[in-house]
Amino acid sequence: MSDAIEVRALEREFGERKALAGVSFEVRQGEAFGLLGPNGGGKTTLFRILATLLPPTRGRASVMGFDVGSQAADVRRQIGVVFQSTSTDRKLTSLENLLYQGAMYGMSGEPLRKRAAELLARFGVLDRAGEYAEKLSGGLRRRVEIAKGILHGPRVLMLDEPSAGLDVGARRELRDVLAGLKKDGTTVLFTTHFMEEAAMCDRVAILDHGKIVALGKPEALCAESGQDVIKVRASDPEGLRAAVAAKFGGSVTVLDGDVRIERSRGHEFVPQLVESFPGQVEAVTVAKPTLEDVFVRRTGRAFGE
Amino acid sequence: MSLLVPAASLAKRELVRFFRQRGRVIGALVTPVMFWLFMGSGLGRSFGGPGGDFLRYAFPGTTTMILLFTCIFSSISIIEDRREGFLQSVIASPAPRAAIVLGKVLGGTLLGFVQAFPFLLLAPTVGLPLTATGLLQAAAVLAVSAFFLASVGFFFAWRSESVAGFHAIMNVVLMPMWLVSGALFPLAGARSWMGWVMRANPMTYGLSAVRTAMMPDDPGPFGLGLSLAVIGACALVAFLACAATVGGERT
Numbered sequence: 001m002s003d004a005i006e007v008r009a010l011e012r013e014f015g016e017r018k019a020l021a022g023v024s025f026e027v028r029q030g031e032a033f034g035l036l037g038p039n040g041g042g043k044t045t046l047f048r049i050l051a052t053l054l055p056p057t058r059g060r061a062s063v064m065g066f067d068v069g070s071q072a073a074d075v076r077r078q079i080g081v082v083f084q085s086t087s088t089d090r091k092l093t094s095l096e097n098l099l100y101q102g103a104m105y106g107m108s109g110e111p112l113r114k115r116a117a118e119l120l121a122r123f124g125v126l127d128r129a130g131e132y133a134e135k136l137s138g139g140l141r142r143r144v145e146i147a148k149g150i151l152h153g154p155r156v157l158m159l160d161e162p163s164a165g166l167d168v169g170a171r172r173e174l175r176d177v178l179a180g181l182k183k184d185g186t187t188v189l190f191t192t193h194f195m196e197e198a199a200m201c202d203r204v205a206i207l208d209h210g211k212i213v214a215l216g217k218p219e220a221l222c223a224e225s226g227q228d229v230i231k232v233r234a235s236d237p238e239g240l241r242a243a244v245a246a247k248f249g250g251s252v253t254v255l256d257g258d259v260r261i262e263r264s265r266g267h268e269f270v271p272q273l274v275e276s277f278p279g280q281v282e283a284v285t286v287a288k289p290t291l292e293d294v295f296v297r298r299t300g301r302a303f304g305e
Numbered sequence: 306m307s308l309l310v311p312a313a314s315l316a317k318r319e320l321v322r323f324f325r326q327r328g329r330v331i332g333a334l335v336t337p338v339m340f341w342l343f344m345g346s347g348l349g350r351s352f353g354g355p356g357g358d359f360l361r362y363a364f365p366g367t368t369t370m371i372l373l374f375t376c377i378f379s380s381i382s383i384i385e386d387r388r389e390g391f392l393q394s395v396i397a398s399p400a401p402r403a404a405i406v407l408g409k410v411l412g413g414t415l416l417g418f419v420q421a422f423p424f425l426l427l428a429p430t431v432g433l434p435l436t437a438t439g440l441l442q443a444a445a446v447l448a449v450s451a452f453f454l455a456s457v458g459f460f461f462a463w464r465s466e467s468v469a470g471f472h473a474i475m476n477v478v479l480m481p482m483w484l485v486s487g488a489l490f491p492l493a494g495a496r497s498w499m500g501w502v503m504r505a506n507p508m509t510y511g512l513s514a515v516r517t518a519m520m521p522d523d524p525g526p527f528g529l530g531l532s533l534a535v536i537g538a539c540a541l542v543a544f545l546a547c548a549a550t551v552g553g554e555r556t
Contacts, residue, residue, distance in 0.1 A: 051397055076399035087394035091322050103314030104398035106307065148394060 002065060004029045004156050004187040005050065010059035012045050012210075019045040021210035022059070027189055027203075029155075032182045034198040034218075035191040036291060037207035038303055043191040044084075046207070047160045050189070051081045064155055077105075080154035082145050084161040090134035094125050094144045097133055098151055105152040119147040123177070139170030146177060150186070157181060159190035163197060175200060195291045195303075206295055213298040221294045228266025229293050232259040232273070233283040240280055247276060255302045262289075262297070308407060311400035315408025316415060319379060323416055333375050333420055341367040361431040362523075365515040366488025368424055368443070369508065372417040372451045373483050377475055379413035380458030384465050402552040406459060410544060413455030414448065421447050425519065433519055442518035442529065449537050450511035454479070456543035463550055486512045492526045507539035 005027035012020040020042045027033040035043040048054040049061055052072040060067060066074040088097045098116035102108070107115070120126040123143040125136075133141060142162065149157055162178075163171045175197070182188055190197075198204045199218045206214040206221075214221050234240040237254045244261060245252040248269075251262040263269050266286040274281050295303050323329055345360030352359035386392040395405055425443055428435050458479065465471040485499065486508035492500055503509045513525025514532035525532065 053393070053397060073399050073401075076397060079397075081394065081397040083390060083393050083397075085390045085393075087390040089318070089322075089391045090389065091325055092318070096321075100314050100318055101394065101398075104311050104395055104400045106310050106399075108310050 002029070003027060004031070005033075005061070005063050005189065007046075007050075007061045008059055010046070010049065010061055011057045012042075012049060012054070013057045018210050020049075020056075023207070023210070023212055024059075025205050025212060025215055027156075027187060029187055030182070030185050031202045032178065032188045032200070033190075034201035034204040035189070035207060036193065036195070036198040036204050036295075037191075038193060041207040042210040043207050044160060045210075047158060047191050051079065051158055052076055077152075078155050080149035080152065080157045082149040082157070082159040082162060084164055086141055086145060087148065088133040088141060088144055091132060093130050094120060094133055094136065094147075095129040097144060098147060101148045102151055107152060115151060116147075119151060120144075123147050139166055139173065142166060142170065142174065143177070146174075150181065154186070156187040156189065159188070161192060162190055163192065163194060171197075193303075198291055204291065206291070206298070208295070208299050214294050218291055222289045222291065224294070225262060225289060225297060227262045227264045227289070228269075229287050229289050230261040230263060230266050230269065230273070231285045231287075232261070232281055233257075234259055234280050235282065236280065240277060243277060244273070248273075253296075253300075255296060260296070262293075308401055308404040311398070311404040312408040312411060315395070315405065316411040319382065319409070319412025320415060322382070323379075329378060333371070333378060333416075337367050337371045337374060338424070340370065358431070361433070362491075363488065364428065364431050364433065365512060365519055365525075366483075366486070368421045368447060368515055369450060369486065369488060369512050370483060371421040371424055372447065372454055373479060375417040375420055376413050376451065376454035376458045377479060379409070379416055379455060380462035381468055381471060383409060383459060383462040384468050384471055388467075403548045406456075406544065406547045406551050410452060410455045410459055410547065413458065414451040417451035417455065418444075418448050421451070428519055434521070439518045439521070443515050446511060446514040446518060446533060446536070449533065449540055450508070450515075453507060453511065453536055453540035453543055456540060456547050457482075459547045460543060460550060463547065482506055482508045485509070487516070487525065488512055507536055510535040510539075 003026040007026065008024050010020055010023045011018065023046060035046060037043045045054065049056050049068060050063060052068050052075050055069055060069070062068065063075045064078040066078065068075050092100065095116055098119065099112060102112040102116065117126065120129050123146070125140055125143055128136065128140070133144060136144065149159070163174055166174060178188055192198055201218060203216060204218050205212050232240065237257055237259050241252050241254050241259050244259065253260050270284055270286060274284065292303050341363055345363050348359035350358060352362060422444055425440060426435070461474040461478065462471055465474065485503050485506055487503060492503050492509065495503060510527060510532040513527045514529055514536065516523070516525035517529050517532070
């Protein structure tokens with residue numbers, strides 16, 4: 001089976017600034033693929049290119065075999081796009097929003113009405129289908145957005161920061177919706193800066209400064225180093241960092257005000273650490289590496305920086 | 306994909322949205338009538354035009370003013386659609402770019418028409434005859450002129466980042482186009498340079514045709530056929546310019 005999305009040596013410049021500096025990857029059909037990265041990392045630029053809203057400067061990208069530049073109309077028929085900023089018309093009802101959306105895809109009449117009602121029911125918005133979109137809560141409105149995105153039955157659904165601005169409950173609902181779509185065979189690609197969301201993807205690409213710094217299955221990326229991450233809160237993080245590095249060696253950094261140590265068999269290391277520096281350690285956590293740690297290891301920076 | 310389904314749907318949305326905002330309906334209807342009554346009654350007989358009464362003279366120009374105002378409002382809705390995000394899902398859809406332009410422009414045209422046409426029925430109040438032929442001719446001209454104005458409005462609104470920026474265009478391009486169309490003074494009495502400006506202005510032909518259709522005793526400076534041909538050609542050019550703008554750009 002050919003790939004749903006193929007990206008080769010993609011570059012995009014805005015004047016002097018390189019938003020994408022040579023990105024290559026592919027998304028397999030039926031896969032849930034996450035584009036993870038800090039703001040300004042290039043993920044929204046990549047998203048807009050794949051959604052045919054922005055032409056690449058160099059390189060190429062294709063969706064379901066169609067080139068995003070020269071075959072934009074074909075690509076648009078294959079994809080559903082859910083934007084970060086809402087695209088619902090506030091002065092129209094949820095149902096009307098779906099009907100107008102369908103018309104943009106050449107749908108009309110009874111099949112369109114049926115499909116719209118079916119999606120509203122599936123997303124639990126049917127009882128409020130007659131209300132203006134502006135009256136809906138953020139979570140409900142996002143569901144209408146997703147309904148808009150999948151109305152025409154796209155092969156690939158692209159979502160830009162789908163969980164931005166949602167509370168914890170609504171985020172969980174969103175995850176269920178995406179999992180359901182994936183089960184139906186839809187390829188799902190989304191951008192996010194939430195680690196836990198990226199961790200649910202089949203595969204994830206971590207973008208930083210317009211480049212992919214890590215690509216693979218989240219669990220494989222996390223397990224890569226084979227080490228634990230120990231975070232120490234200390235009154236003098238810099239001093240402790242230097243002392244730990246001198247005594248034990250290895251990777252010791254200060255990140256977000258914590259001393260961060262990567263070591264195998266972390267649980268055995270903690271007692272040694274605490275006994276070696278009495279009174280300096282305020283709190284210690286030991287954990288398996290997360291995607292955030294993968295980012296730190298690959299870039300040398302904290303994710304938020 | 307056909308142009309029709311997406312274009313008709315976008316046009317319908319313009320109408321639906323318009324009638325849901327009562328303030329817009331009232332504003333678009335009352336403002337030109339008020340303007341007409343104040344200007345017309347104020348200048349009244351000080352105006353030495355052919356009809357001798359300004360209220361009568363300005364009647365056809367008021368219909369094109371209604372078109373202008375509604376087309377400005379509907380052009381502004383493009384900027385709002387962009388700002389509020391609705392436009393992004395339209396652009397990401399496979400709907401032909403020409404259908405997007407057609408839908409928006411047709412929406413503006415219909416809005417202008419449904420407001421300007423009823424005003425024609427006030428013609429007897431200034432002693433103008435109301436004939437079926439005159440009404441039909443005027444209706445056709447109004448529709449074509451509305452299409453022209455909506456296309457011009459679209460052309461500028463599509464590039465405008467903000468409503469404030471569009472206001473500048475409105476004041477520099479759209480309003481003057483109405484001012485020197487013969488709405489306030491006839492071509493015949495204008496100084497020669499102004500005469501040429503008026504002849505170069507597409508709206509002069511639209512207005513001339515409305516005047517000819519509604520005022521047999523004081524017709525416009527150009528024949529009905531010529532006027533319709535000119536405003537029709539200009540409408541087509543403006544529409545194609547919009548389609549080229551939208552099709553050529555991918556932001």
